[in-house]
Amino acid sequence: MVEPQTLTERKAVGKQARIRAKRSQQKEIGNTARDPVDLLRANSAGRVESLVPLRYGRMAVSPFTFFRGSAILQAHDLAWTVDSGIVFPICGDAHLMNFGGFATPERQLVFDLNDFDEAATGPWEWDVKRLVASLAIAGQHAGASKATIGDFISTAVHEYAERMREYSTFSALEMWHEILTFERVRDSSLTDEGRKLVDKTIAKAETRTHGSVLEKMAVQRDGTWTIQDAPPALFHPAGPTSLLGPASNWSDTKAWRGKLAKAFEAYTETLSADQRTLLQQYRLHDIAFKVVGVGSVGTFCLAMLFIDGHGKPLFLQVKEARSSVIADYYPAKGEDHQGKRVVIGQRLLQGASDAFLGWTSGPAGRNFYFRQLRDMKVSAEVERMSNALLQGYSRICGWAMARAHAKASGRAVEISAYLGRGGSFAEAMNKYALAYADQNEADYTTFMRACRSGKLEARSDEDMAADFRI
Template sequence: MATVQTISERQEAGKLARERSPRSQNAMIGNVDRDPVQLLRENSAGRVDALVPLRYGRMSVSPFTFYRGSAILQAHDLSGTACSGIRFPICGDAHLMNFGGFATPERQLIFDLNDFDEVAVGPWEWDVKRLAASFAVAGEHMGIDRGSIDDIVTTAMQEYRDRMHNYAECSALELWHEIVTFERMIDAAATSEGRQLVRRAMEKAAGRTHESMLGKMATENNGRWTIQDAPPALFHPGGPNSLLGDEQKWSDTDEWKGKLAAAFDSYLMTIAPERRQLIAQFELQDIAFKVVGVGSVGTFCLVMLFIDSHGKPLFLQVKEARQSVIARYFDADNPAHEGERVVNGQRLLQAASDSFLGWTTGPAGRYFYFRQLRDMKIAAEVERMNSTILEGYARICGWALARAHAKAAGKAIEIAAYLGNGGRFAEALAKYAFAYAAQNQKDYDTFMRACRAGKLEARSDEDMAADFRV
């Protein structure tokens, strides 16, 4: 059995970590001597060829959407920086849009990290830097003045520090059961406008259910439900609107159905027995390919529609899991199965995870993980926020990230000791955020020149949708 260190020993270990990585050095952006276009091409390898232009099209909208889709660049750059040596499964893509609200299995609405495609063992600082820079990039895109952006980033970092100090005083079980609920967010809101926004978000979440989605995504004919094609974002893999190409062999054959059934049976063995019993009460109606997000565009993602005997739906999302950009640039032990990596990391970092979260190996040896497509899930409308509201949102994100790290690492004491009680770390991260926002702008400009020169093809959703209109 493991030997448990004393609190004073753990505090000393955190302070010693400053020798490996002085807090002021967190302002360094790392190794940016690379070709962003080449790295993006490498990151697009193995995706659906016809959807890669859509990925670039979504990234081209603004420096902020580019930042969201280019996690590989920041991971590369951070690999050239010093780190504290405190490592554990981190989110890997903790930018401000990868936080949101969703329902726990007990139907409690909570705020937490909600994207784990890049989760892997890595330095905790990389998550914090990804978050800090995202506020600087978004703030500049929104036209917020530099002084206010500095306040926003500093607020997020100070909240992370203060919450980590609080969590350093919690027992292991207290940390494991810690949840950031929307009720707690209302209590923590600094303004009446902030409290009102949280309440409106709760009302919106209540309406985002499987039933509300059924009529929007599918139609019924003689008791059978069919998902409606809406290319390029939603289409049947073997249908006339498919973008997968003949080489993917997505024909509606018994052989392929058998492979999908085997993959689904394998998935069922990764969830709890009572969840398997629950799924057994539903009948599969249809499967479609769904394009999601910015960074995930071009990866294989399916939607499975199930209906129970009362005609009520269950939508499961089946999402491809590829090598994490964190694992590419930070050497550590991670599960060999990429779907298992995502699921294990999500279960460890989140306060409460999806009841149907599991993994499988699909046809052609691709790795996948399962989750519900929508279950009271909501995301912040960041671009509609003013600087005051964005600062409040930054505080909540800093809180949620600290909670996730404290739970996943079991090293809140060490991280808190490294951070200290002063402002040195927050000051360094504010400098980092502005410096990386400038680097992101350079990379975006290089990317856009490549698109205009025809080196990369970028197409919008509207442009690609026009290909299917008669």
């Protein structure tokens, strides 16, 4: 067993990393001499073919939605940049919309990273760069000036550095139990507008429960609840509104239910004994295919509806886990099972995770992970935020990312020593984010040109829903 280093030795490691990657070098955006259309096509391979146009349709809405769905492009570009050499499981897709609120098993509402499909071992800077680039792109979309966008970025990076410096003084156990509750977020808000938004979000979260969504998503007939089809977002795999196609092997309802039963049993083995006991109190009523997000469109995702003896619901989401784009461009020893990779990354990075989080293998060699579909989950409406609110949100995201990185890595001392007071790194991130926002705009233009020419097919949710109207 390797003897742990002293704090002095660990600080020296962080400062030594400045030689490997000068903080000023972090402004470089990497190798952008690639065709974004080719990379997106490669990233769409293996998805449900009929849903790929919907993926592109959602990405086509704006440069910001395009950025959300094109994590593969930034990962490709970052692979050609310097990094500090301090690596550990990172989120991999830490843009603004992948932060949000959810309930802990103890029913506390917390703010944290909430998407880990791309979680993998990589440089911590890649998460920061994903965040600051999304700030610049969202700021441009909102019509903010370059100076204002610079304030957003500086705020996020300085908060990250200051919190990392604070966490460098925490014991291992103190860091493991650190969570960012909405009460702490409200108490730290610098404006009345920010505090009102937090209160409004808390109230909204309290309405987003399994019970509140039951009658919106399902209908009861003869004592059994059935999820209502709402294509293209929600449909039964073997039903008349299915978008999976005849070659998907989902046409035999009994067959795929049988395969899923085996997968579900394997999933329960990844839970603790008490959670398995809890699940035994529920009976499965229905399963439907659910189309989620922007970047995940076309991957296999199911919604499972369970009801307990009191008639109360539990919705579980079964989501396909594909290879991480981070692992594609930053090869490192990792988990072979992609569902397990997502779950381990989430448990490491979050302050508190979903009690039903687990993984399994499914038909056709696909890997999946489970989580609750709705459990007081809320996300920010970034597009509607004023500049003051967006700056406050930037700060909270910087705080949440620092907490996640400090916990997952146990290397807050090294990262803090590398950052110093944060000024040099913040300046580099400002330059990086603005330059990458320009690159994203150029990629979006190329993408839209491909959509208009027919090289890529893009269809909106409304377009696809119209196919099922009489």
